[in-house]
Amino acid sequence: MAGTTIPADDGAAAPAKRPDWLRRRLDVLESSEEAEGGIGPGAVYVWELPVRITHWAIVITIVILAVTGAYIHGPFLVPSSPIEASTQMASIRFIHELSAIVFTVAIGLRFYWGFVGNRYANWRAIIPHNRAQLRCLAEMGRYYVFLRRVPVPMTGHNLLAGLAYTVVSLILFFQVATGMILFGWIINVGPAAWLTTIVAWIPGNIQTVRMLHYLATFLFIAFMIHHVYSAILVDIEERNGVMTSIFTGFKNIRADSTADDLGLCNPPQGIEPTAGGADAPKA
Amino acid sequence: MVDGTGFPGGAGTLVEALAARGVSRRRFLQFCSAMTAALALPKSYTPRIVAALSQQTRPTVVWLEFQDCAGNTESLLRSSHPDVAQLVIEILSLNYHETIMAAAGKQAEQNLDDVVTTLPGQYVAIVEGSIPTAENGVYCTIAGRTALDIVNRVTKSAAVTIAVGDCAWDGGFVSLGPTQGKGVGQVVSGVSPINMGGCPHNSVNLAAVIVHYLTFKSAPALDQFGRPLFAYGHLIHDQCERRSHFDAGRFVEQWGDEGARNGWCLYKMGCKGPATNYNCSIARWNDETNWPIGAGHGCIGCAAPAFWAQMSPFYSRLPNVQMIGVDTTAQTIGLVAIGGVAALTAVHGVGVIARMQRNRRRAKVAADGTVVLEPPPGPDAGAGTPGGAAAGGTN
Numbered sequence A: 001m002a003g004t005t006i007p008a009d010d011g012a013a014a015p016a017k018r019p020d021w022l023r024r025r026l027d028v029l030e031s032s033e034e035a036e037g038g039i040g041p042g043a044v045y046v047w048e049l050p051v052r053i054t055h056w057a058i059v060i061t062i063v064i065l066a067v068t069g070a071y072i073h074g075p076f077l078v079p080s081s082p083i084e085a086s087t088q089m090a091s092i093r094f095i096h097e098l099s100a101i102v103f104t105v106a107i108g109l110r111f112y113w114g115f116v117g118n119r120y121a122n123w124r125a126i127i128p129h130n131r132a133q134l135r136c137l138a139e140m141g142r143y144y145v146f147l148r149r150v151p152v153p154m155t156g157h158n159l160l161a162g163l164a165y166t167v168v169s170l171i172l173f174f175q176v177a178t179g180m181i182l183f184g185w186i187i188n189v190g191p192a193a194w195l196t197t198i199v200a201w202i203p204g205n206i207q208t209v210r211m212l213h214y215l216a217t218f219l220f221i222a223f224m225i226h227h228v229y230s231a232i233l234v235d236i237e238e239r240n241g242v243m244t245s246i247f248t249g250f251k252n253i254r255a256d257s258t259a260d261d262l263g264l265c266n267p268p269q270g271i272e273p274t275a276g277g278a279d280a281p282k283a
Numbered sequence B: 001m002v003d004g005t006g007f008p009g010g011a012g013t014l015v016e017a018l019a020a021r022g023v024s025r026r027r028f029l030q031f032c033s034a035m036t037a038a039l040a041l042p043k044s045y046t047p048r049i050v051a052a053l054s055q056q057t058r059p060t061v062v063w064l065e066f067q068d069c070a071g072n073t074e075s076l077l078r079s080s081h082p083d084v085a086q087l088v089i090e091i092l093s094l095n096y097h098e099t100i101m102a103a104a105g106k107q108a109e110q111n112l113d114d115v116v117t118t119l120p121g122q123y124v125a126i127v128e129g130s131i132p133t134a135e136n137g138v139y140c141t142i143a144g145r146t147a148l149d150i151v152n153r154v155t156k157s158a159a160v161t162i163a164v165g166d167c168a169w170d171g172g173f174v175s176l177g178p179t180q181g182k183g184v185g186q187v188v189s190g191v192s193p194i195n196m197g198g199c200p201h202n203s204v205n206l207a208a209v210i211v212h213y214l215t216f217k218s219a220p221a222l223d224q225f226g227r228p229l230f231a232y233g234h235l236i237h238d239q240c241e242r243r244s245h246f247d248a249g250r251f252v253e254q255w256g257d258e259g260a261r262n263g264w265c266l267y268k269m270g271c272k273g274p275a276t277n278y279n280c281s282i283a284r285w286n287d288e289t290n291w292p293i294g295a296g297h298g299c300i301g302c303a304a305p306a307f308w309a310q311m312s313p314f315y316s317r318l319p320n321v322q323m324i325g326v327d328t329t330a331q332t333i334g335l336v337a338i339g340g341v342a343a344l345t346a347v348h349g350v351g352v353i354a355r356m357q358r359n360r361r362r363a364k365v366a367a368d369g370t371v372v373l374e375p376p377p378g379p380d381a382g383a384g385t386p387g388g389a390a391a392g393g394t395n
């Protein structure tokens, strides 16, 4: 059904029409009209369980890792008694390392889900890699600088967010890699010893790794500020329930009325839409 | 032959030389045990080391000194337990060492030439100090030859080359200066020296390397930087007497505070023990009296590669971030990034609220009960109505 509802299908064939369809969609949204004819509330199963679980596992572990990491960087707590036995630093480092393992597994699972998950979780829908997607990305950019009135309606991620997640994913991988090198540096036996070998090739050696691991944490915090803000913003502007969707998996949107499901942002080929489809659990 | 001192061995051997200097067999055995321990070998290796050293004729050693402070020579000469320096000097036929040789001038240079030409592949070359490379190395010349020239000539026909101290390893402090000092391994092609990092190196480790070489006829196992693993295989942090305070979370916050008086961990004072591999806390200095952290100062990472650049600032945990003309900390950059994003977010939020207010003013309820906007001025004029949009969607 998607792709047949709009003439000239996707804008790649007729880029001149772009402002039209977008404006039409937008006016629908901006009117807050939820009756027949406009975008109605629906239940589209967007975020599958692994996506939601990994999302929250990453959120929780990032918070734990940032706080324990801040302590490890500059211990700000003082043991209650200077005489009694204490394992403050040792325990906090243990929590940091344990959370790091959960964090790594969660990232690994989400990465895997980018290949086997539904169309909204697929890497093709997230990493902008063709012209139609770049167009949607540019439109989202225009929205953020107030040149557009409402966001490009999307069932999955909008492409600007996709780009941000691509960059954030790289930082996530970087953080896992540097963390493992620092861990291997301490363990320094078995396979972990191999990690320390890498250090010889890094300019500045282990201190550079340590500094970058610390610096990247700030980027996560900065990203989190933006991420929460834009999620709330889009929730208000589109009234699509994006904020609750990360708990329930369902968005309050009709899949055939969004840019990605209409094929306007060139959805991943060969992946059947699941919007309200058979594999969705009952709401 | 067994002489009065109890040494077995023949004329010209190491033990004979030791006996001649009044070193007792007991002391010699103590030295061998210490070397076994320094090499991290099991105790059962001691007899093997004793046997090997007893049968050795003294290996010929030349000690080259270039752009340096003679700190490594000092390190060698200042150690006395168990007379390591004496033993090193005795077990070696130190044919050339600028600071301590008796010969001078032409005669001294003749000694060096003799070693290189008559004993190729049979002598040990120890290099101290960096080798200036700017202007073809004219910044350090000895007897009319540049250090670059000498180090190439001497190390290329040596059986084994040992670079002592940080400067001979990677150029050290002076590598940052105008003479462009470099380490032995960086200027001599085809020679991979055993790098004894440290500023200065610890002579216990040097003696152990030589003993290893004499006993097993090979260099000890090396790490990726060419440093012997027995001395550079473990983190200082893992062998530190203050480690229990680290794990407990008790830190020196300020020089001279209660923690400093109680010997707490120096982590917050910029200790680089967690970043540095060395057996400093075990080999120790000044007759194994003490070592920097034991004396209350954080480790500066002197045994780590290029430590002058990489471990500074010595009193902070992390290196600074150097960008074009700016020298700042990772924390500053991070906080600026967070502040920037937060500020942009706030500004954007204000913009969104302003737009919502404007839209609210422009909104009208249409006849059919839906909410429509007045046509906005400017390029957006004439945007479709909701009904139009729906129709467009089903076209």
Ligand code: SF4
Pocket: B236, B237, B238, B240, B241, B242, B243, B244, B246, B264, B265, B266, B267, B271, B272, B273, B274, B293, B298, B299
């Ligand atoms: S003083 Fe330095 S090496 Fe020792 S435990 Fe503290 S941080 Fe580690």
